[in-house]
Amino acid sequence: MESLTNKRKVIESKPLNFWERAYLPAIIQGLSITMKHFWKKPVTISYPEQKREFSENFRGMHSLKRDENGKERCTACGLCALSCPAEAITMIAAERQKGEEHLYREEKYAAVYEINMLRCIFCGLCEEACPKEAIYLDGDIVPPDYLRKDFIYGKDKLVEAPLNQ
């Protein structure tokens, strides 16, 4: 039959000749190959001290952004929670009181904003859904922990540090 690609190779199985049956030349060849690798530089990246560079569109831990005046951008519209395929995001909205204008940009804000990092699949649909450019997955790798409850990140871990303190 005509082959569809030219990748097919006919393999001949010849009986081994004397030197091949004697093992030793092949063993010496193998030993020389491993010895070559012995002197090569290790390719290991010692992780916590050394980090591999992430690609530009790497999606890591979420951060809730502030605007140029240091006010929280999130208005608790819930679109991110709605768009989340893993249902990892929950929030409770609250109304901005008098005197809190320097904290929140609009009249409504998220009093509680929680992401379950064990559910999150880091797809980035929340940042696409956000109309206020409030959430971005621009952080590092989510660090390990011992308890499941410690993977539910609240606003304390998610919100950006305030500007010029």
Added chain:
Amino acid sequence: MGLADIIIKLILVVIIFAISLVIAMYSTYAERKIAAFFQQRIGPNRAGPWGILQPLADGGKMFLKEEIIPANASKFLFIAGPSLAILTACIGTAVIPWGQSLTIGKYVIPLQVADINVGILYIFGVVSLGVYGVMIGGWASNNKYSLLGAIRAASQNISYEISMGLSIIALLMVTGTLSLKEIAEQQHGFWSHGWFTWNVFRQPLGFLLFIVCAFAETNRTPFDLPECETELVGGYHTEYSSMKLGFYLFAEYINMFVSGAVMATLYFGGYNFPFMHHLGLSDNLVAILGVIALFAKIFAFIFFFMWVRWTIPRFRYDQLMDLGWKVLIPLAIANIIITGLWITFVK
């Protein structure tokens, strides 16, 4: 034999025992490091600088692990197995000549625990006892994988002991003595009477056979079928945990050390090194340098063992038996005949 001699011997025994244990301990570290280098990795580097405390950490872990003895195992033999394995591994070092005699004041200190005139036979006896540890442990576990591993170990060791013994016979025909001390003395220096003094240059085929058999006797790759993970879970030590497993693994490294020492003594001149008497050094200094030379040779063999382990895949069982019975034994017999002809007509 005076009291001083006994004390000197005791000190020597303790030193050799400690050295062989420390070397076995650090062989585990070396194995992991060397494996890493062959695979372009870094290897253990967290416990202490460059990971040199890793063997201690491993030992501590082994001692703290839960001790499991299977319900249907024969308890006495289950414990006797690893004990016997490590015991036979340790007593092999007794007849190795570590160096020329030191002279301190009026005392002449021979750097050999026992210069018995059947040194090679002693080594052989110890080596063939070594398989009992594996056999008993595998049988007492009451587990089919362990039993298969034990059977493999036994038949493999018996098969390879024959060709090992035959390759030694050719060596004995050349040296004319069974004492390891005398064999080492015969290989004095490096060059005399127009040829190398080391036995490897008189018995190259014999050395090749011996080292292949040494790999099989120490259960190292490519002949590590008794603990073949792909087929037998863990082989003879499947049911072992905690320090009893540690003893089995440890015994393998001590065996490697002993077989390296035996090969260095029999074929690579033991404690002799080139130009040892042309440097104009005192006898004691030459003796100490000789000890260092012997250890360098042993380390080279241990490195070779590891190098082969990380290069060659495991043999299939029928290939192992084919190699042992159909190739190595005929070659060893041919080697004896060639040696005999050489002694008769050339020498």
